[in-house]
Amino acid sequence: MSSLKHIYFFQAGIGVLANVFLLLFYTSTIYRDHRPKPTDMVTCHLVFVHIVMLFTILDILSANMFMSLNFPNDFKCKALLYMSRVMRGLSICTTCLLSIIQVITISPSTFCLSRFKHKLTNYVSHALFCFWSLNLSSNSNMIIYSVGHSNMTNLLNVSKYCSLSSVNSIIMELFFILTLSQNVFFVGIMLLSSAYMVILLSSHQKRSEYLHSINISPRISPAKRATHTVLLLVTFFVIMYCLDIIISSFSTMLWKYDPVVLDVQRLVGSIYATVSPLVLISSDKRIISILQNVIDMTSISKS
Template sequence: MLFKNGYFFQAGIGILANAFLLIFHIFTIHQVHRPRPIDIVTCHLASVHIVMLLTALLILSEDMFKLLNFPNELICKLLFYVNRVTRNLSISNTCLLSITQVITISPRSFCLSRFKQKLTHYIAIAFFCFWSLNLSSNSHMIIYTVAHPNRTNLLNVIKYCSLSTMNSIIMALFLSLSLFQNIFFVGIMLLSSMYMVIFLCSHHKKSEYLHSMRISPRISPAQRATCTVLVLVSFFVIMYCVDLIISSFSAVLQKYDPIVLDIQRLMGNIYAVVSPLVLISSDKRIIGILQKLMEMIIVLSS
């Protein structure tokens, strides 16, 4: 019960933060003639996290199944499938966010700089590819998710939904494909992070030079955005490694221990909760709006 309450509290904060971030960027994209590519990716990432957290909440909401008076297999399949797809989309979109920032800050001499002019067009293509890839690669969840908790050859995940045990060869195939896909995206994140670190170091040297010349250096928006993306990518990689260790342990044993599963749920959703808070706190536009709202509230209350 303690884990469950913490999980609902965590998901509630994540949904509210992502919803606020999504609404802000929708208005921003609507008002600006040429929206920033990073705003488009952030908007999509926030919407993916909202769906992921909502499906995770519905999976744990036993009251929904009780109202139906029977375990609905279609609901189990749909919730598990959508949740898995959005989790993988979170990985691919975070990777796209890092690549977008690298292209944005790259000089003309860099090989990826030629994508700057049509970056929004390439982002739309990337969205289509990510959705197609994840919808197809996670289709096995529709087959192996069942709602018959009384059978003995199942891996119980929640009270009303379970996973059928797979053939060892099929399970190894799906695990290998999923692991390869995730390692590919994480590898690109690490490479892009290395480039962003080099970019920040070079700007730091320039700032030291300006300071020695008694010129007050200022942190540019590009530097601030790069730092934010770098923090998000680093945090995601750490959370992904922890989640991967727990998931691999459960998959190898083919046993879902309730406590281990609760810890995995909490750890698996931390990124979806923390990422919008980091993006909100690092965006001067949002901070300015929040400050104005606070001033209005103080004036009205007084």
């Protein structure tokens, strides 16, 4: 196993543990609260998507788990490639939804979307249903064109065990354009919402400086802290997405299985799923308080 694979398995392990912790936390929070926060619901969905994404990308699943279940090789490839593409699309959509909700939450009453502020919880479930429907349909070409390794020609190898058929390349290009347009649209919405949040934070910063000048100590509000977290997540996601697009284009141009390129692509494509839960954990006061209580109890029991 190459050093890149070791790095990826280590990264994926941390990501799975962090996302599972967040999933348990947000699930229990939503269960306890009669009126859960929209951001908690969206974040819970995001960490679930990332758990599935990390598992589907792992080579050990395609090499050993499905083999032990005696599934046909074509089924293994279709299931893994389709699910990984769907989860990747859902990650983009859910991160975009998180940024939109944060914009609505911190916006003044004069903002055009502020009328949705008190009904966000109802709209979140509808939005997530639409995201699932969109990604399940837009990535359906993976079911048709993904195949196990065979003696066929004109195959694009995407892993050690799976390939994409280049038959009906026009249809494949149409699906590629559809998926790319969908992703670019959601990334564009992220950038617009981020720019709006930066403008709001800038105006709030000027107000805070004024309060500080008249000896009133300004406090960082929970909404402002949450906005900083969302901005950090969106910025990191956009950077990783652009890198993934560049590497994917290079891999497609090679039109062959290059383990190094695919390992780098897998590493870049999954790093957001690993980093995002760590950012969310470090920025949520509720989680920090729980962890601090656990540390205190541990130190007391040891003493």
